[in-house]
Amino acid sequence: MTALLEVTDVKVKRGNRVVVDVPHLAIQPGEVLAVIGPNGSGKSSLLHALALLIPASFGSYRWEGRQVSLPQEALALRRQMAVVFQESLLLTGTVMQNVTLGLRLRGVPAAKQREVAMEMLEQLRISHLAHRSSRQLSGGEAQRVSIARALATGPRLLYLDEPMASLDVLARSHLLADLRRILTASGTAALFVTHDFTEIPPLADRVAVLAEGKLLQIGTPAEVFNQPATPLVRDLVQVAHDLVRTLDAGRRQEGP
Numbered sequence: 001m002t003a004l005l006e007v008t009d010v011k012v013k014r015g016n017r018v019v020v021d022v023p024h025l026a027i028q029p030g031e032v033l034a035v036i037g038p039n040g041s042g043k044s045s046l047l048h049a050l051a052l053l054i055p056a057s058f059g060s061y062r063w064e065g066r067q068v069s070l071p072q073e074a075l076a077l078r079r080q081m082a083v084v085f086q087e088s089l090l091l092t093g094t095v096m097q098n099v100t101l102g103l104r105l106r107g108v109p110a111a112k113q114r115e116v117a118m119e120m121l122e123q124l125r126i127s128h129l130a131h132r133s134s135r136q137l138s139g140g141e142a143q144r145v146s147i148a149r150a151l152a153t154g155p156r157l158l159y160l161d162e163p164m165a166s167l168d169v170l171a172r173s174h175l176l177a178d179l180r181r182i183l184t185a186s187g188t189a190a191l192f193v194t195h196d197f198t199e200i201p202p203l204a205d206r207v208a209v210l211a212e213g214k215l216l217q218i219g220t221p222a223e224v225f226n227q228p229a230t231p232l233v234r235d236l237v238q239v240a241h242d243l244v245r246t247l248d249a250g251r252r253q254e255g256p
Helices: 043-050 074-078 095-099 101-105 110-123 139-152 169-186 197-203 221-226 231-254
Strands: 005-014 017-027 032-036 060-063 081-084 157-161 189-193 206-211 214-219
Touching: 005 043, 017 043, 017 214, 032 043, 032 197, 043 157, 043 189, 081 139, 095 101, 095 110, 095 139, 101 110, 101 139, 110 139, 110 169, 139 169, 169 197, 189 197, 206 221, 206 231, 214 221, 214 231, 221 231
Parallel strands: 032 189, 032 206, 081 157, 157 189
Antiparallel strands: 005 017, 005 060, 206 214
16 A cells, blocks of 8 residues: 655754654555654654644655655645644634635635534534633533544544644544544545544554664554564553553452
8 A cells, every 4th residue: 555655764854953854654545653752852843743733854754655745845735634733723713714714715605614523513512602712612622623624624634643642632522533543434644643542543553663863663553552662662562561450450359
């Protein structure tokens, strides 16, 4: 299968320091790839580089097997992508006005804008908020609006930069389930950065582990969690294993 996005020799610098140095990474059509790692490992920098939002160098940058000329084709390619950040970054105005923003910028007719926006709001279970001010939303509602705005443009690849970080456990669980359902139904690929291992099983097909800008391991969640390739990966996933064991022990003590 031809990868949707395939890059080689990705490098991002901050001053004289290389913060990302990844020899190869590919995202398949419809795949959800999680990127995990310690704080300061370069996760967000890698996402921003792939989304063509920050200066970066590439040995090659291929979209559906075709080598892309950068920066000449960056704007056209960004129209096939969308990014959701940790902060919702909503504009002043109603929810509907926020969700239709990308469609307005693309010159989509007003009636079609409202139709697409309402469909996304319904899929994310917030259609009742369509005419509410963006300043009157809870954190979970605002993040759902931000995701609806990104998906309304019909991206081939969605980038999610720790979008659940500010949400409570229940809101996060519901949003993960809705997002997985929407991505699967639409065939949209996604790369999402997270520091929370509990977000991986509901959403990710594969996991990439990054540390000090280096890609240490990539594989299915089961492969990474059960067969860590390096001591650092083992230490990272050990936290998740310890949590599972603690919960199992608690259930056994409670009995049937």
